[in-house]
């Protein structure tokens with residue numbers, strides 16, 4: 126169990142960490158630090174912190190783990206303000222969406238003030254901000270990236286790994302530079318594209334006629350563009366080199382599309398779309414590459430309301446936890462196939478036996 130955990134910046138991410146730790150009983154004490162007592166009181170009322178203070182020095186006294194969860198542009202200034210008050214042995218981590226600049230600055234400070242730092246980035250979130258949108262289940266089964274360097278003490282990594290596990294997430298270790306390139310590709314560039322699509326529509330004289338027609342396609346591809354512009358401004362500004370490199374590649378991909386359309390190249394266009402379709406289908410399982418393989422079963426079920434609830438309750442009765450669930454095929458009237466994944470082979474085996482004993486068509490896959 127973690128001891129005193131201090132969260133600086135109890136917003137969406139800080140609040141979700143606090144809620145998860147407290148609901149799961151994984152920390153002796155969760156203390157929130159912020160600028161406004163009124164907002165911190167709200168965080169306490171929502172159950173995200175046990176207590177709070179607006180005084181940094183008082184808040185971090187006796188802390189085992191300090192989590193800096195402020196907007197990204199304020200993470201390094203916050204660490205500067207915190208550093209003189211930290212006791213030797215305190216471990217500090219952050220949740221910032223970019224890592225190279227933060228880790229460099231934090232490691233310089235850590236060496237000067239003798240605390241330990243481990244960069245962190247949970248790969249879960251929302252376009253909404255504020256503790257009122259915090260969610261205790263946000264990190265369950267999500268990847269949580271840690272970015273240790275050769276300077277990071279192993280005990281500090283273990284303490285932050287304990288936080289990751291305590292909130293139900295899965296730890297992945299990636300060096301800061303590589304982290305920034307990877308998330309530029311899967312998070313920051315998609316955000317830029319979503320914003321670009323919105324800006325394009327906004328610039329069209331026919332905008333008023335077009336926008337009401339936006340259905341699932343536009344909504345799904347642009348959800349993240351509703352995010353906080355100040356937060357995203359700072360994410361993009363702290364990751365310009367990887368983003369510009371990927372943007373140049375993206376322009377080539379768009380150019381390729383433009384040429385296919387100009388030539389009315391049906392085969393080429395279909396192939397271009399198929400490549401994308403294949404990649405998109407790989408998304409849920411592809412990310413497993415960083416982790417031990419999940420252990421899966423595949424269940425064939427009739428097309429009937431409540432069938433997933435029935436599977437889930439059979440497994441719940443045996444206290445088997447589902448780590449991932451995916452509907453692979455569902456044809457009207459013909460039933461479908463559902464993939465259920467478990468973190469441990471014993472759970473896979475138990476799930477297989479439980480469902481087979483209930484007369485359900487089930488087979489094991491992977492693991």
Ligand SMILES: NC(=O)c1ccc[n+]([C@@H]2O[C@H](COP(=O)([O-])OP(=O)(O)OC[C@H]3O[C@@H](n4cnc5c(N)ncnc54)[C@H](O)[C@@H]3O)[C@@H](O)[C@H]2O)c1
Nearest residue numbers: 134135136137138159194195196197221222250251254255
């Ligand atoms: N939103 C996401 O999807 C997401 C996901 C992963 C990581 N992150 C990272 O998490 C961090 C926080 O993002 P968020 O979405 O929770 O934002 P948020 O606005 O919901 O939360 C930030 C909190 O920090 C507080 N704060 C601001 N300045 C402060 C200061 N000087 N001292 C103390 N507290 C201060 C704010 O009042 C707010 O409560 C960012 O660094 C972001 O890069 C966000």
Ligand SMILES: O=C(O)C(=O)C[C@]1(C(=O)O)C=C[C@@H](O)C=C1
Nearest residue numbers: 222247248249250251252312349
């Ligand atoms: O809005 C969401 O759904 C998110 O998960 C946000 C998202 C992402 O791009 O996936 C955005 C920024 C964070 O650093 C991590 C996650």
